[in-house]
Amino acid sequence: xxxxSKNLTTSExxxxxLPYEQALIELESIVESLExxxxxxxxxxxxxxxxQALAAHCSLLLESAHLKVQKLVGESLLPFExxxx
Amino acid sequence: MQPSLFSSVHLTVxxxxxxxxxxxxxxxxxxxxxxxxxxxxxxxxxxxxIYFTLKDKTASLRCVMWKQDAARLRTVLQxxxxxxxxxxxxxxxxxxxxxxxVNLIQPKGEGALYQExxxxxxxxxxxxxxxxxxxxxIAEQPRVxxxxxSQTGAALRDMLNTLRRRLPLVQxxxxxxxxxxxxxPPALVNxxxxxxxxxxxxxxxxxxxxxxEDLWAFNDERLxxxxxxxxxxxxCGVGHETDFTLCDFxxxxxxxTPTAAAELATQTTVDDLQDLLASYFSxxxxxxxxxxxxxxAFVSALRARLKFGxxxxxxxxxxxxxxxxxxxxxxxxxxxxxxxxxxxxGISKRLLSLNPQGILSRGYAIITRKEDGAVVSTLSQxxxxxxxxxxxxxFEVRSEx
Numbered sequence: 001x002x003x004x005s006k007n008l009t010t011s012e013x014x015x016x017x018l019p020y021e022q023a024l025i026e027l028e029s030i031v032e033s034l035e036x037x038x039x040x041x042x043x044x045x046x047x048x049x050x051x052q053a054l055a056a057h058c059s060l061l062l063e064s065a066h067l068k069v070q071k072l073v074g075e076s077l078l079p080f081e082x083x084x085x
Numbered sequence: 086m087q088p089s090l091f092s093s094v095h096l097t098v099x100x101x102x103x104x105x106x107x108x109x110x111x112x113x114x115x116x117x118x119x120x121x122x123x124x125x126x127x128x129x130x131x132x133x134x135i136y137f138t139l140k141d142k143t144a145s146l147r148c149v150m151w152k153q154d155a156a157r158l159r160t161v162l163q164x165x166x167x168x169x170x171x172x173x174x175x176x177x178x179x180x181x182x183x184x185x186x187v188n189l190i191q192p193k194g195e196g197a198l199y200q201e202x203x204x205x206x207x208x209x210x211x212x213x214x215x216x217x218x219x220x221x222x223i224a225e226q227p228r229v230x231x232x233x234x235s236q237t238g239a240a241l242r243d244m245l246n247t248l249r250r251r252l253p254l255v256q257x258x259x260x261x262x263x264x265x266x267x268x269x270p271p272a273l274v275n276x277x278x279x280x281x282x283x284x285x286x287x288x289x290x291x292x293x294x295x296x297x298e299d300l301w302a303f304n305d306e307r308l309x310x311x312x313x314x315x316x317x318x319x320x321c322g323v324g325h326e327t328d329f330t331l332c333d334f335x336x337x338x339x340x341x342t343p344t345a346a347a348e349l350a351t352q353t354t355v356d357d358l359q360d361l362l363a364s365y366f367s368x369x370x371x372x373x374x375x376x377x378x379x380x381x382a383f384v385s386a387l388r389a390r391l392k393f394g395x396x397x398x399x400x401x402x403x404x405x406x407x408x409x410x411x412x413x414x415x416x417x418x419x420x421x422x423x424x425x426x427x428x429x430x431g432i433s434k435r436l437l438s439l440n441p442q443g444i445l446s447r448g449y450a451i452i453t454r455k456e457d458g459a460v461v462s463t464l465s466q467x468x469x470x471x472x473x474x475x476x477x478x479x480f481e482v483r484s485e486x
Contacts, residue, residue, distance in 0.1 A: 034369065048373040051365075052366070062358055066253055067249040067253045068256045070256070075279075
């Protein structure tokens with residue numbers, strides 16, 4: 001039950017702004033909840049819709065990911081420009 | 086010096102040269118010797134043999150490296166390079182010269198370096214710095230990867246390209262450091278320690294290939310200890326497949342090259358993640374389809390139970406019961422009527438048998454008083470006018486007192 005209510009509270013977050021790991025963790029718990037827990041049907045359907053959106057969001061993040069490289073100078077992180085070949 | 090008249094030996098040039106050759110080539114020291122010097126007059130003709138002169142301050146030695154030995158040479162020879170050459174002294178008779186036929190060449194000092202390497206390795210090994218139970222597991226899917234290497238080398242480019250291809254989700258923090266020269270070890274130590282403050286999931290310590298001297302910073306005791314002490318797991322990828330440094334032994338994981346280090350750091354790739362997503366997606370769909378099907382079955386079972394328990398059925402049942410009762414009532418009534426009817430029949434017969442008319446027809450009469458209609462059955466009752474009833478009518482009489 002605790003897990004279910006956790007899902008319900010996290011589901012208030014806007015998917016578009018979720019970082020990949022967080023979206024994946026939520027997706028994982030939604031799948032497990034749907035597979036193992038007895039939720040009311042309307043809750044299940046909402047979870048399903050959100051799960052689909054999370055999966056699509058994660059997939060998009062993977063496709064559009066760009067390696068972020070920073071350079072440690074002293075104690076500060078600066079953007080690192082790679083030499084072009 | 087005057088030639089002695091009798092003991093002098095007379096030889097041809099060939100004989101003398103042959104004699105010299107025998108002397109030199111039978112001397113064990115000259116047949117297995119390391120010679121140290123600087124290269125000059127380096128020449129590589131098309132034959133594949135290499136010719137050069139080894140020099141130091143006061144002497145020079147002609148050297149030849151035959152084609153088959155030259156092919157196995159790992160060090161790139163250059164004019165002025167200080168080397169140690171191993172070989173045997175031979176004599177080249179046509180020119181009356183001797184030369185060193187070289188079969189092995191190593192940069193000067195390598196032998197001493199190697200001894201130092203072995204000594205330090207044994208010391209650190211005895212301390213347990215290389216023990217397997219010190220090795221920490223590498224995160225399968227790191228989020229932040231620290232890199233310690235030269236900012237300008239091919240090693241960095243190779244690693245970044247590998248990470249970009251395999252797991253572009255990661256954040257890379259480069260702690261640039263020189264990777265050779267005397268300033269390299271303290272700078273590398275500092276880079277590892279600085280990265281530790283930022284707690285990345287793993288640190289790649291890397292350098293591209295080079296001579297054993299180029300890689301020597303990675304055998305520095307300070308750096309090796311810093312690698313062993315690092316709280317963050319370290320993957321070491323220095324040089325080529327065949328190069329081993331002490332950092333390789335101290336690191337949590339040894340990679341043959343910088344590229345391999347980046348691969349080992351990303352055991353889960355973006356393709357694996359897409360596969361994982363696809364599996365979640367299908368589990369999501371099937372779980373939901375199952376839930377909906379389950380609910381549908383549940384609803385239809387409820388509908389059946391509802392129908393079973395509905396008043397309609399009770400109404401039917403009650404109605405049937407009514408019919409039944411009505412039928413039973415009707416049949417009971419019939420029975421009663423029949424009984425009553427039979428009873429009445431019997432009574433009628435008996436009644437009929439009691440009909441006074443029957444008696445009258447046998448000659449009896451019924452006498453009633455005229456005044457009050459009472460039946461006269463005794464003498465005392467007989468007075469006044471009376472009616473006499475016989476079978477076919479009545480007549481009046483008067484009693485005479």
